[in-house]
Amino acid sequence: xxxxxxxxxxxxxxxxxxxxxxxxxxxxxxxxxxxxxxxxxxxxxxxxxxxxxxxxxxxxxxxxxxxxxxxxxxxxxxxxxxxxxxxxxxxxxxxxxxxxxxxxxxxxxxxxxxxxxxxxxxxxxxxxxxxxxxxxxxxxxxxxxxxxxxxxxxxxxxxxxxxxxxxxxxxxxxxxxxxxxxxxxxxxxxxxxxxxxxxxxxxxxxxxxxxxxxxxxxxxxxxxxxxxxxxxxxxxxxxxxxxxxxxxxxxxxxxxxxxxxxxxxxxxxxxxxxxxxxxxxxxxxxxxxxxxxxxxxxxxxxxxxxxxxxxxxxxxxxxxxxxxxxxxxxxxxxxxxxxxxxxxxxxxxxxxxxxxxxxxxxxxxxxxxxxxxxxxxxxxxxxxxxxxxxxxxxxxxxxxxxxxxxxxxxxxxxxxxxxxxxxxxxxxxxxxxxxxxxxxxxxxxxxxxxxxxxxxxxxxxxxxxxxxxxxxxxxxxxxxxx
Ligand code: HEM
Numbered sequence: 001x002x003x004x005x006x007x008x009x010x011x012x013x014x015x016x017x018x019x020x021x022x023x024x025x026x027x028x029x030x031x032x033x034x035x036x037x038x039x040x041x042x043x044x045x046x047x048x049x050x051x052x053x054x055x056x057x058x059x060x061x062x063x064x065x066x067x068x069x070x071x072x073x074x075x076x077x078x079x080x081x082x083x084x085x086x087x088x089x090x091x092x093x094x095x096x097x098x099x100x101x102x103x104x105x106x107x108x109x110x111x112x113x114x115x116x117x118x119x120x121x122x123x124x125x126x127x128x129x130x131x132x133x134x135x136x137x138x139x140x141x142x143x144x145x146x147x148x149x150x151x152x153x154x155x156x157x158x159x160x161x162x163x164x165x166x167x168x169x170x171x172x173x174x175x176x177x178x179x180x181x182x183x184x185x186x187x188x189x190x191x192x193x194x195x196x197x198x199x200x201x202x203x204x205x206x207x208x209x210x211x212x213x214x215x216x217x218x219x220x221x222x223x224x225x226x227x228x229x230x231x232x233x234x235x236x237x238x239x240x241x242x243x244x245x246x247x248x249x250x251x252x253x254x255x256x257x258x259x260x261x262x263x264x265x266x267x268x269x270x271x272x273x274x275x276x277x278x279x280x281x282x283x284x285x286x287x288x289x290x291x292x293x294x295x296x297x298x299x300x301x302x303x304x305x306x307x308x309x310x311x312x313x314x315x316x317x318x319x320x321x322x323x324x325x326x327x328x329x330x331x332x333x334x335x336x337x338x339x340x341x342x343x344x345x346x347x348x349x350x351x352x353x354x355x356x357x358x359x360x361x362x363x364x365x366x367x368x369x370x371x372x373x374x375x376x377x378x379x380x381x382x383x384x385x386x387x388x389x390x391x392x393x394x395x396x397x398x399x400x401x402x403x404x405x406x407x408x409x410x411x412x413x414x415x416x417x418x419x420x421x422x423x424x425x426x427x428x429x430x431x432x433x434x435x436x437x438x439x440x441x442x443x444x445x446x447x448x449x450x451x452x453x454x455x456x457x458x459x460x461x462x463x464x465x466x467x468x469x470x471x472x473x474x475x476x477x478x479x480x481x482x
């Protein structure tokens with residue numbers, strides 16, 4: 001009835017896929033759930049996690065309201081904060097409210113396209129070095145190679161260090177911390193932390209005076225991941241300490257040398273709020289540096305690995321990709337001209353449609369809000385699925401087909417903006433998007449010029465949705481000379 005608002009109860013109920021409700025026990029069930037979401041002809045549906053009702057926007061319009069037009073009524077959900085606390089503290093990915101707002105404002109100018117262009121040459125050089133290290137006939141895991149490349153690229157851009165992979169002390173320490181994070185995703189202890197965060201927050205809001213302050217302190221304490229297995233492991237602690245010390249000494253060195261370097265660390269240290277003035281504290285710079293490192297390499301590496309896989313399975317697109325790579329040449333990139341890599345850019349985009357590295361954006365309502373005609377009460381969990389958007393046949397006819405030309409400008413123009421969400425949308429969209437959209441095509445071109453990766457066409461590779469949507473077991477390939 002016009003004028004009558006629906007409640008969450010009125011939404012279509014998605015069938016459970018596991019004991020937990022809407023989140024299945026393993027990747028195939030979780031992906032299956034999102035494919036069902038992609039087929040819905042209603043704007044939004046509901047599901048559950050244990051006893052909690054949760055909401056899934058299905059139409060691009062509903063996703064757009066959550067992420068963009070009504071973003072003020074949402075925050076990110078708290079689980080990720082606990083997991084990344086040890087590593088990234090209060091960096092941009094995990095922070096909220098005033099701190100996030102100030103930091104985003106300080107950092108946005110650094111990540112605009114023009115200042116990012118200076119890193120194009122770094123991207124090419126790192127990929128070139130990786131290509132130099134390969135031999136014809138050798139068997140490689142393409143996913144492992146792209147991880148090393150993406151780690152080195154972000155390491156050089158951030159810290160201006162030349163060798164940066166898991167063999168280096170800093171890279172090794174980061175790898176140790178990251179694999180701890182990966183091991184603890186979806187563990188019961190994490191769920192316990194999230195429930196405690198939720199309970200202490202609710203109690204702080206419901207009480208007043210000293211009691212409220214007590215629950216607020218308890219809440220701040222629960223953000224620290226003390227319940228997670230292995231958090232006091234000496235190896236993890238040593239890695240975390242080494243990270244702190246190494247980054248602090250890089251900060252000190254830059255200050256002493258008068259900020260000569262052009263790396264992101266220097267830029268973060270120099271960033272100043274034009275209105276309020278003031279720079280970040282060293283601790284904040286550290287948190288942001290690690291956040292950029294973490295957010296900036298596995299995502300890109302995964303998208304690159306899938307790109308090589310898809311190209312290997314589609315000879316017609318592969319031939320075009322190679323032709324473009326050859327024309328790009330191997331000289332220094334003095335000026336970044338994206339039109340020279342237009343096809344590889346479309347390949348990279350289409351790859352992220354089929355395999356969005358971050359497939360889900362979890363949000364929670366801060367207040368009662370209306371989305372697509374339904375009133376969501378405060379503290380409702382809302383999951384925006386990039387994956388579901390990317391498999392909607394209304395947006396992408398024949399959605400399973402790999403077709404880079406979907407990204408020709410005239411085709412792109414007719415689609416709803418929020419039908420493509422690999423970088424999310426709205427105020428919290430990926431700040432590293434321009435960086436990633438240069439890195440993907442440049443690394444593809446540099447490697448494709450030199451080598452062909454032969455991937456057994458009969459071997460179907462499936463997804464693994466831990467942390468990012470990775471190829472399960474990597475992408476085994478034989479290196480062939482061009
Ligand atoms: C293909 C590569 C990448 C993908 C698919 C990707 C995806 C995303 C997504 C989906 C979000 C938003 C999450 C949410 O709204 O819940 C995000 C946020 C973020 N990304 Fe990326 N990212 C990529 C590369 C990068 C790079 C290269 C950097 C840094 C150099 C970076 C830094 C960040 C940061 C700092 C945030 C938090 C922004 C905020 O909340 O204000 N990302 N990314």
